Amino acid sequence: MNEGYYHVQITKKSGQRAYEIDLAESQLLERIVNPIKNKSDFMCGHSLLNRSEIENVRITRTLEHSSKLKWAKFNTGMDRWIGNVDARPFEYYVVRSGEDVTTNYLDSSALQERTDESVSKSESKRYSELFHDTQFSIDEKLCFVLMPFNEEYKFVYNDIIKPVVNALGLEAKRADDIFEPAPIIQGIWEHINKANVIIADLSGRNPNVFYEVGLSHALNP
Known part of the structure; x- marks a missing residue:
């Protein structure tokens, strides 16, 4: 199966368009979706963005392929759930400002099913992503x-x-x-x-x- 591609538009709370790029599905998961789900900072171009700066993220499928998309609820306060839909060009991913964020993810082998318990545990973590490792070999x-x-x-x-x-x-x-x-x-x-x-x-x-x-x-x- 050919990997799909997605157009990403990120807007800051100031209304400024912070970032715009086309990404393959694997890059989308790694660079955009997973960091937002984990409430991590992430790179947009050469800018380091904090999740609290983001007003919304809009991702549009740019090429059709046979995989399905799924929307899932990852925070309390938003009860929206939409089942699998046919793969067609459409805007499917919006991260809202504030602490309560509904995270949508690609239904692929890269992401397994999350239970509410596992999600709540991952979201309760507060730590620096930067200093996990302090010993490096040149x-x-x-x-x-x-x-x-x-x-x-x-x-x-x-x-x-x-x-x-x-x-x-x-x-x-x-x-x-x-x-x-x-x-x-x-x-x-x-x-x-x-x-x-x-x-x-x-x-x-x-x-x-x-x-x-x-x-x-x-x-x-």
């Missing part, structure tokens, strides 16, 4: 690149930075190259710690890049 071949993900910087990464890094026998990675089950902010933390070399592109004075540079300086990798 990856001698890892070069972690801190830079914006905007289209205008794509050629800088693909045509300038990566060829030079590869020529030196290293592997260049950006935050959007991290595909792990952990929240993206934890992945950034781990890659900063593990990297043998860190490159920062401060073009455009992107505040998130400056934040990551400060974190790198504090960690002194």
Whole structure:
């Protein structure tokens, strides 16, 4: 079965359109759906967003495929439940502001059925996603690149930075190259710690890049 693709639009409470991207189903689960379900911070482009900043998330299927979509209730206070529906292009996912959030998820092997008990336990946790691990081994071949993900910087990464890094026998990675089950902010933390070399592109004075540079300086990798 071919993997489906989804168009994501995230709007902040200020009314500002914070992020817009097309993602494959597996990326959607990892980068958007699961962090919101777990009340974690998550990366939007090169911006780190806190769930409390978000007014709504709208995800639209962009390509039809044979899987089904399911809506499920993950918080008290919202009793909305809709069963399986045929896979058709339509807007299906809205995260409302405030503590009570109805989380909709893809009915796929990546997510198992959740009971109310398991959900309530997961939502009652309050901890920092960032500092789960404090011991890291340096990856001698890892070069972690801190830079914006905007289209205008794509050629800088693909045509300038990566060829030079590869020529030196290293592997260049950006935050959007991290595909792990952990929240993206934890992945950034781990890659900063593990990297043998860190490159920062401060073009455009992107505040998130400056934040990551400060974190790198504090960690002194």
